[in-house]
Amino acid sequence: MQKNYYTLLSLSILSALYSSSSLANIDDLRQRCLAGVPQISGEVVQGDPNDQPVYxxxxxxxxxxxxxxxxxxxxxxxxxxxxxxxxxxxxxxxxxxxxxxxxxxxxxxxxxxxxxxxxxxxxxxxxxxxxxxxxxxxxxxxxxxxxxxxxxxxxxxxxxxxxxxxxxxxxxxxxxxxxxxxxxxxxxxxxxxxxxxxxxxxxxxxxxxxxxxxxxxxxxxRRSGLLIPSAGSSSRDGYWYAQPIYWNIAPNYDATFTPKYMSDRGWQMNGEFRYLNALGEGKLAAEYLGKDRYNEYTGSDEDRKRHLFYWAHNAKLWDNWRLNVDYTKVSDKRYFSDFDSDYGSSTDGYATQYARLSYYQPNWNFAVSIKKFQVFDDVDIGPYRALPQIDFNYYKNGLANGWADFKLFAQAVHFDNDSSSMPTAWRYHVEPSINVPFSNRYGSLNIETKLYATHYQQKAGTGEDANTQGSVNRVLPQVKVDLQTVLASKETLFKGYMQTIEPHVQYLYRPYKDQSNIGSKQHSSYLGLGYDSALLQQDYYSLFRDRRYSGLDRIASANQFTLGGTTRFYDKNSEERFNLSLGQIIYLNNSRIDDTTENSTTGRSSSWALESNWKLNDKWNWKGSYQYDTRLDATSLMNSTLEYNPERNNLVQLNYRYASKEYINQNLTSSVNRYNQDIQQVGAVVAWEVADNWAVVGRYYHDVALNKPVEQYAGVQYNSCCWAVGVGVRRYLVNENAKRQYSGEKDTLYDHGIGVTFELRGLGGNDHRSGIVRMLDKGMLPYIKSPEL
CATH class of the missing domain: 2.60.450.10 (Lipopolysaccharide (LPS) transport protein A like domain)
Structure with missing residues (x-):
């Protein structure tokens, strides 16, 4: 809970005196600044100095x-x-x-x-x-x-x-x-x-x-006072100025109030309260705009009060109890599109409202939770809420003289919906499994048997599903055999490298059970996916998952082999320099959840999934993923990132991402807002400490399918030992128009703005950051560092 302090009277001089924790890397500017500061030589003498001898x-x-x-x-x-x-x-x-x-x-x-x-x-x-x-x-x-x-x-x-x-x-x-x-x-x-x-x-x-x-x-x-202010202009907000005011209430409590004035919208009051006590640590936050004056809303009869509430809490209660809360609620679906907030993003698509109380023992645990989502898509019926949900887990290893491991998962959950036309239900689920592991120096073999036993007590809604079946039972056995091995060789195509080949084969069997009588089977918004299920996205590692769908309402049949493998190359220092993973599911029978073809796999195999990381040297790194849809004989998903990082935060990153409209639509839970074209974007990020005193950041993302830029940003910061100033210019596609653009309409709306930061340095610590990290974090598509191998 570390924050520095400033008096209110320092506002007039824009004394942006707040300094965060310093970077681990000590750059040349910091070394030069500290070289001009006297340092005590030798060890500090402890104790009362008046008791020390005089020489x-x-x-x-x-x-x-x-x-x-x-x-x-x-x-x-x-x-x-x-x-x-x-x-x-x-x-x-x-x-x-x-x-x-x-x-x-x-x-x-x-x-x-x-x-x-x-x-x-x-x-x-x-x-x-x-x-x-x-x-x-x-x-x-x-x-x-x-x-x-x-x-x-x-x-x-x-x-x-x-x-x-x-x-x-x-x-x-x-x-x-x-x-x-x-x-x-x-x-x-x-x-x-x-x-x-x-x-x-x-x-x-x-x-x-x-x-x-x-x-x-x-x-x-920490002391009460002003933190670093920020100011700028935006095509939608007008000129704006935000001044954080810090209140050091106690060593374990503090609060920050941030009045923000926007000439085209009005005053927005923001606050954050942090606490750390015997009940845990957490954060409460709120944002409020009494009446939004943005010209799009002028003359509207709508209540233009815009607000946000956020609560995050994590607690260890006594020795074995845990309490976790993650709650975010906003006034309207466009809130995160209209306002930059630390508590959510327009790219998330929803806000989570979640609380969980859990109890842990060495071999078992249980939890009681509630979960709800506030979605930002334009849907007539929102998702189900789980209120309450009770989970129980039991683990016991070493059964049958050490040959088998036992695991039991049980759950009881009540599903409800804001719409009275949708059915509600209690779901009771028991899932025991026994795993027999074998392993030696050559590899491992795991044989697992599992049983899904689920009972639904459903109540019909007033809509099209008025004939929803009241009581439903579903029992599905499962068998999974998983074989992995590692083969290593120093005789490779590349001299001085050791190569490993890691085959991975899995067989999965689960019989078919028609599950169309579970949940809403007719409403067009849900594609018949029950109460909490959604089609999971696919990558190489997900090929070896047990199920195609999240949640428990849709457990698809399976009679399939998953064939995959990874090869890795290590240099003479045993550092991994390259890896490549490739895999595919071979369906012996179609994977189904009902009698419709829409919710069934077609063809004899899944898409090919490929992932790779390549550390060319200490400065260059490349990563990529690729999926090829064998049904359509076309690429469904592709991502590629090439990064040059010679030292510290200096970097150049090139990105490419592609998703076919078929891939996007098949992974949507809702049938509304279907995409009518591919998503194809290229991007570049440049961040460089030009000299000890100068840092620049540039970012550009372009949608190839639309032939329009998605986001453009340029920032520059000058740093000295005792002051710094930064200027950032940004132009980005307003997220509320995303549906319009992908539906084929050519009109797009951009927001453009400029921001200025100024700070006096050296007052609250020896922080001499270049400002690159802060500039990289800004934006709709923030920079993500390439992973180290």
């Missing part, structure tokens, strides 16, 4: 009497972490016993350094009993972090430093990009912040802002 060296020492001594010529004073060098030091002593007072007077210039601060000045008075120090005409610089300044007079005390007629900046010496002048400045050592009175903010020596009071961070501790 004094000087060219000449004149002890006038027991109460006065004068040291001259390269005086070197050390005590613990304190180190003082001066031309002349006079030490006096007065009083007796416990009332003894000792002072040191430093004249003719000095240099002082400890583990927190380095100071040089004209004269100093040091109370040797308490080490309170008064300095005239001092120059100070923080140790181990950026921060320096001057002061006409300085009072150094145990818990604070008080400077009169002082300056402060996080810039390095000889860099006067910005500076704050104050009549009085008080720096709190332990709390790591500074208060300033009659503060004047200067840019390149020119005053640009005055405030009677200002507070700035000097470390990583």
């Amino acid at each position: 004094i060296e000087a060219d000449k020492a004149n002890v006038v009497n027991p109460s006065r001594a004068v040291y001259n010529g390269e005086v070197d004073f050390k005590q613990g972490n304190r180190h003082l060098q001066a031309d002349e030091v006079e030490v006096t002593q007065s009083g007796d016993g416990d009332n003894t007072q000792r002072y040191a007077y430093v004249r003719g210039g000095f240099d002082y350094k400890d583990d927190l601060i380095k100071i040089n000045g004209d004269n100093a008075k040091v109370h040797l009993n308490s080490k309170d120090t008064d300095i005239t005409n001092g120059n100070y610089q923080l140790v181990g972090r950026q921060g320096r300044g001057t002061a006409e007079t300085s009072e150094i005390r145990e818990g604070y430093r008080l400077f009169k007629n002082a300056t402060f900046t996080s810039c390095l010496p000889d860099d006067n990009a910005w500076q704050i002048d104050a009549s009085e400045m008080k720096q709190y050592v332990q709390e790591e912040y500074a208060e300033m009175w009659h503060a004047r903010f200067k840019v390149a020596g020119v005053p640009v802002f005055y405030t009677p009071y200002l507070q700035l961070p000097l470390g990583d501790r």
Whole structure:
């Protein structure tokens, strides 16, 4: 729960002072910045510094009497972490016993350094009993972090430093990009912040802002105040400005309020509350716009209140209980299309509303959950909700003298729908399985038997399914035999590489059972897929799944072999450089769930599925996947990514993705919004730290089928040791028009905007990020790093 702090009065100078956790990679800019910061040498001496012995060296020492001594010529004073060098030091002593007072007077210039601060000045008075120090005409610089300044007079005390007629900046010496002048400045050592009175903010020596009071961070501790603001313009929002306000409620509670003004929409109020206590950790968030003034809604009779509520919670209750909540609800289906939010995306297509309470033991567990979805598609009837759902799992290995493993899954769930025309049901399911594993150095063989036993108690709706069967029983046995082996050879086509060949063969049998009497079988929105089933997408690894459909309402028959294999190449350092996986299902009989051809496989085999990763060298990586539909004799799905990543965050990535309209439509749960053309997109991402101070990001995605760009983005950021500014320009296809474009209409709507960020660096830590990661994360299609082999 780490956040830095700023006062409200710093808003006028756009003091974007928030710094996140630093990157693991230490770049040249950071090294250069930290090189200009004094560091303590050796180990920090622990304990009370006043209890440490004092060492004094000087060219000449004149002890006038027991109460006065004068040291001259390269005086070197050390005590613990304190180190003082001066031309002349006079030490006096007065009083007796416990009332003894000792002072040191430093004249003719000095240099002082400890583990927190380095100071040089004209004269100093040091109370040797308490080490309170008064300095005239001092120059100070923080140790181990950026921060320096001057002061006409300085009072150094145990818990604070008080400077009169002082300056402060996080810039390095000889860099006067910005500076704050104050009549009085008080720096709190332990709390790591500074208060300033009659503060004047200067840019390149020119005053640009005055405030009677200002507070700035000097470390990583959380405090209430302003976070980094953001501003920009958009063709739909107009000019906008968002200012996060951070409230450090307690060490385990904090909140962030973000008023956002959009000239074409109005004020949007956003808030986030984070907590960590005995009941768990979580986050509550809300976004609210009282009346959307966007011109598309002007004059509309609709309630244009736009809002979002989000709750995420994870808890470990006592020793064995867990509670998980993931709840998102928005006011309307277009919310994530109209607003950028940290709590959802228009590409998701739905918002999840989910809660689960679970209990765990070594051999068994159970859970009670509720689940609901808010879909953003234009459908007349939404998906079913599971309220409640009870799951039970039991595991027991090593049965039959260690030969077999037993597993039992049981579930009871109630399905309901917002539409009274749809049937509702209780589903009771028991799924025992026994697996007999065999393995040796050559491979493994697993023989598994499983039984699906399901009972439905259904209640007909008022619609077309008024004759829904009330009670349905379904019992399906299953047998699966899975064989895998690994063959390795150093005799390959490529010298110096070792190759493995990993054949994978699986046989799966499950008899046919007509399941059209389960759930809605007539409503056009559901394709007869029951209450919670959907056709699963296919890739190489999914070929070896037990079932074609998610959920339990549709368990298709199976009499099939899955043939596949993977080959891998390893270099002399045993690092995997290339892999290729290829597989296909051979159907001995069609896989069916009812008597219709729409829900049955056709042909004797599935699509060929191929996946590959190739690490060409330490800088180049390629990955790709391909599916060939044997029924249509055509490509159904293809993805390819080539990435060049020479160092740190510098990269160039080229992407290509293709999905045939037949593949898309067969994987849709709903029959509405059918796509009438292929999706074919090419894209490129470039991110580069041009120099220590400059970083650029460019992104372009183009739809080949439409011959229109999907998204365009260009961002540039300038970074120095003590300030940074970034500008991003973006143009992207508005998601609400996606259905229109893929239905064949040529009209498309774009949103275009510009955003500006500015921050002062070095105040809340030594973070010198280039800004590339933040710019890459922006967008409809964010950058995804190629996986390492």
